Amino acid sequence: MPDASNHPDAVDPNVIASRLLQRAHNRDGSPEIVIGLFFLMASGLVYATAVLPKGTLGFGIAVLSFSFGLPVLIFTLGPLIQWVRRRCLIPREGYVQYRPLDKKRRVSLIILGLTTLVLMTLIVLVLPPPGSWYVALYGILAGIFFALCGRLPRFIFAGVLTALAGVLLAYVDISMDLRFAALFGFQGVVALISGGVTLVRFFNQPPIGAESNECQYPATQRS
Amino acid sequence: MSASIQRLSEVDRLIHEPARLMVVALLSKVKEADFRYLYQTTGLSKGNLSVHLSKLEEAGYIAIEKTFRGKYPLTICRLTEQGRGVLDNYRKIMRGAL
Numbered sequence: 001m002p003d004a005s006n007h008p009d010a011v012d013p014n015v016i017a018s019r020l021l022q023r024a025h026n027r028d029g030s031p032e033i034v035i036g037l038f039f040l041m042a043s044g045l046v047y048a049t050a051v052l053p054k055g056t057l058g059f060g061i062a063v064l065s066f067s068f069g070l071p072v073l074i075f076t077l078g079p080l081i082q083w084v085r086r087r088c089l090i091p092r093e094g095y096v097q098y099r100p101l102d103k104k105r106r107v108s109l110i111i112l113g114l115t116t117l118v119l120m121t122l123i124v125l126v127l128p129p130p131g132s133w134y135v136a137l138y139g140i141l142a143g144i145f146f147a148l149c150g151r152l153p154r155f156i157f158a159g160v161l162t163a164l165a166g167v168l169l170a171y172v173d174i175s176m177d178l179r180f181a182a183l184f185g186f187q188g189v190v191a192l193i194s195g196g197v198t199l200v201r202f203f204n205q206p207p208i209g210a211e212s213n214e215c216q217y218p219a220t221q222r223s
Numbered sequence: 224m225s226a227s228i229q230r231l232s233e234v235d236r237l238i239h240e241p242a243r244l245m246v247v248a249l250l251s252k253v254k255e256a257d258f259r260y261l262y263q264t265t266g267l268s269k270g271n272l273s274v275h276l277s278k279l280e281e282a283g284y285i286a287i288e289k290t291f292r293g294k295y296p297l298t299i300c301r302l303t304e305q306g307r308g309v310l311d312n313y314r315k316i317m318r319g320a321l
Binding site for chain 1: 248256292310317
């Protein structure tokens, strides 16, 4: 096992802070629940495009929602999680106010969002249907991404399950749309279960008493 | 290279202590956080965290305010400009040495 103290990152305050913030972010399972709902929504929209007749109003709404609604929704997930935490979880998690994104990061996020939007539109409307290996590739990449993002055993487990589901669905004899609908749905259910169990365990932990929030030194009173 | 290593002696010892480094590093990434959040995130004991916060406040590296959010009492901590400067200097020295 490598000695972390030999690694330059081990004493980099940025790395320490990022890891602590990541741990705090994933503590209550709410991000997984929101991601799970997002994937279930994506699954429903893909399923709708697969079963609804082309040219109908429902089909058009499903395609537009998938192409434009989901990418926009991605940017609302973070604020949504923060809002839920502020409303419901301060007594247990404590209060934190994140720093607003700097201009450089905001611009790169907007560029990333626009690129995703264009790519999604192209994939849905222009490109020919990809081969079955595409589902397996997506499952494996999504699994690796999920595991790397979370860096916790439950994320790695969910990532492995997603990769396996992708590979299995590549061999199932159904249309490509239905394969993706099933894979998104599976991802959503796994994330929801993982987040739900984490949230229940988080609420079952004994809360810190109100008095523990007080420090033993005088401090200025905020008006 | 040797000059960079020799600069290690200039490291601020108040920040170099692991628990305080955790607290300061964490506060450098957020606008403000309360005692409960720091307690939950760093895993330090309440007494230990309290002592470290006192030392950092005495040195002027963090500012602490007591307030309420609704009915919940909050002890809000935030990194001061002095604290941010010291942390940046610490980061430069450590990166240079490693």
